[in-house]
Amino acid sequence: MDKDFYKWHKKKKLIHNSEEIPYFYEREIWWCSIGSNIGYEQDGKHENFERPILILKKFNKYILWALPLTSKQKTGKYYFHFSFEREESVAILSQLRLISSKRLLRKIGMIREKDFEDIRKRIKNFV
Numbered sequence: 001m002d003k004d005f006y007k008w009h010k011k012k013k014l015i016h017n018s019e020e021i022p023y024f025y026e027r028e029i030w031w032c033s034i035g036s037n038i039g040y041e042q043d044g045k046h047e048n049f050e051r052p053i054l055i056l057k058k059f060n061k062y063i064l065w066a067l068p069l070t071s072k073q074k075t076g077k078y079y080f081h082f083s084f085e086r087e088e089s090v091a092i093l094s095q096l097r098l099i100s101s102k103r104l105l106r107k108i109g110m111i112r113e114k115d116f117e118d119i120r121k122r123i124k125n126f127v
Contacts, residue, residue, distance in 0.1 A: 008035050011048065015102050021061055022104045027116045028055045029084060031105040034068060050105055054091055054116075056123070066099045067091045067119070080122060082115040091119055093126070 034044040057065040078094035
């Protein structure tokens with residue numbers, strides 16, 4: 001599969017130079033410019049190289065831990081199935097990553113507290 005790294009680098013430069021810092025909280029689900037990445041790392045799609053993410057940990061208004069989400073029904077110990085706002089989703093626990101809040105595009109929902117705590121426990125078990 002060919003990836004358009006040139007287009008992503010142009011977009012990444014715009015994101016980096018942006019002055020906007022969105023307000024966000026743990027448990028929220030956002031569309032995020034995650035990029036065009038290497039190997040089996042999760043990629044974003046479309047013109048903003050975006051995919052949904054779950055905010056796992058807010059360190060400050062600039063930095064957070066994000067879990068990429070997918071709608072594909074994957075199974076195994078590194079996947080967590082949940083639903084929010086009538087949507088089925090899967091958190092890809094093995095793809096936990098530190099990102100800048102400048103990558104956040106728009107909030108789309110919030111995960112239930114019980115599911116969020118279950119995800120945190122699963123992450124702690126393998127980190």
